[in-house]
Amino acid sequence: MLISKGVFHKNLISLEKAKSRPQCRCGGKVVFFRAYNGESLCADCFNASIFDKVRRTISRYDMLRYGDKVGVAVSGGKDSTSLLYILSKIMKDHGSELYALTIDEGIEGYREESVRNAETLAKDLNIPLLVASYKEFFGFSLDEAMQERDAKGIKTTSCAMCGPLRRRSIDLAAEKLGVNLVATAHNLDDTLQTFYINLYSGDTERIRWLDPAYRPKQSEFKLRRIKPAMEIYEEELAFFAYLNKLPFQSESCPYMNEGIRTEIRLHLNELERKHPGTKYSTLKTVLAISSSLNLDESDRKKAIRCEKCGAVSTGRVCAACQTVELVKN
Numbered sequence: 205m206l207i208s209k210g211v212f213h214k215n216l217i218s219l220e221k222a223k224s225r226p227q228c229r230c231g232g233k234v235v236f237f238r239a240y241n242g243e244s245l246c247a248d249c250f251n252a253s254i255f256d257k258v259r260r261t262i263s264r265y266d267m268l269r270y271g272d273k274v275g276v277a278v279s280g281g282k283d284s285t286s287l288l289y290i291l292s293k294i295m296k297d298h299g300s301e302l303y304a305l306t307i308d309e310g311i312e313g314y315r316e317e318s319v320r321n322a323e324t325l326a327k328d329l330n331i332p333l334l335v336a337s338y339k340e341f342f343g344f345s346l347d348e349a350m351q352e353r354d355a356k357g358i359k360t361t362s363c364a365m366c367g368p369l370r371r372r373s374i375d376l377a378a379e380k381l382g383v384n385l386v387a388t389a390h391n392l393d394d395t396l397q398t399f400y401i402n403l404y405s406g407d408t409e410r411i412r413w414l415d416p417a418y419r420p421k422q423s424e425f426k427l428r429r430i431k432p433a434m435e436i437y438e439e440e441l442a443f444f445a446y447l448n449k450l451p452f453q454s455e456s457c458p459y460m461n462e463g464i465r466t467e468i469r470l471h472l473n474e475l476e477r478k479h480p481g482t483k484y485s486t487l488k489t490v491l492a493i494s495s496s497l498n499l500d501e502s503d504r505k506k507a508i509r510c511e512k513c514g515a516v517s518t519g520r521v522c523a524a525c526q527t528v529e530l531v532k533n
């Protein structure tokens with residue numbers, strides 16, 4: 205997910221709050237106050253806590269195995285640049301190979317900077333990066349898709365059109381790189397938002413998918429996806445990027461403020477502000493619910509092959525091909 209200005213400013217406020225707090229447990233100068241557990245942390249202890257959380261998530265859900273070829277999806281926002289940086293450090297002696305992949309949706313005046321950021325960071329970390337685009341895979345940019353949508357009076361939101369294209373592009377780029385695993389930078393906030401979206405739309409299968417230990421049948425999905433930052437607050441990842449001077453895009457996607465996700469995000473932020481820790485305890489509930497869902501075969505959307513592209517799909521035509529048809533026809 206891409207950074208919103210509000211989140212970043214909130215971190216600067218956290219920094220201000222932290223300055224007036226007592227010392228960190230190690231005696232160092234406090235730079236961050238973690239409201240949900242009352243911890244005041246110096247830069248080193250804050251960084252160490254983020255590395256520890258990612259390590260714990262990876263090991264708890266058995267996300268990485270020796271010999272994995274991992275592609276990190278890097279949009280150039282604060283979440284994905286932080287994830288690439290963190291994985292580059294903790295996977296150093298792991299025996300896995302690390303790559304980065306960036307999808308250029310084609311958003312003029314916005315995407316160029318984030319692609320540059322991804323390139324700069326990958327170069328600094330000495331990680332091979334593949335940049336692929338919607339134009340290359342589908343024949344049109346997101347800007348062009350949005351123009352077509354508006355001209356045809358299609359009511360679908362930008363993210364509902366962009367999301368399936370993004371996921372498909374990541375699959376295609378991963379295939380090009382030859383990786384068997386894709387790490388995405390979904391954070392705790394993203395996980396909660398996705399839960400509520402699926403709760404409100406009655407999609408129990410997608411709630412089941414939120415369980416990081418859930419392994420769909422190998423025959424259905426060749427590429428494994430992991431979310432190593434899923435237990436970290438969005439504002440903490442933003443602060444991590446800021447603290448470690450990582451290059452990242454600070455503007456939001458110009459098409460972002462459409463759809464229910466933004467409403468849910470604002471609601472959850474408001475709850476967290478009034479009741480620190482709400483997001484963290486909600487995550488525990490979400491994981492307990494998703495892991496205990498035992499979907500009956502009749503509830504489960506059968507995975508079949510898309511009749512246009514042959515990709516695994518729950519419908520006759522997959523969501524990516526439906527979007528391409530909407531734009532082109």
Ligand code: SF4
Nearest residue numbers: 362363366457459460
């Ligand atoms: Fe992300 Fe939506 Fe922008 Fe696509 S349109 S890049 S899904 S915010």
Ligand code: ZN
Nearest residue numbers: 510513522525
């Ligand atoms: Zn298809």
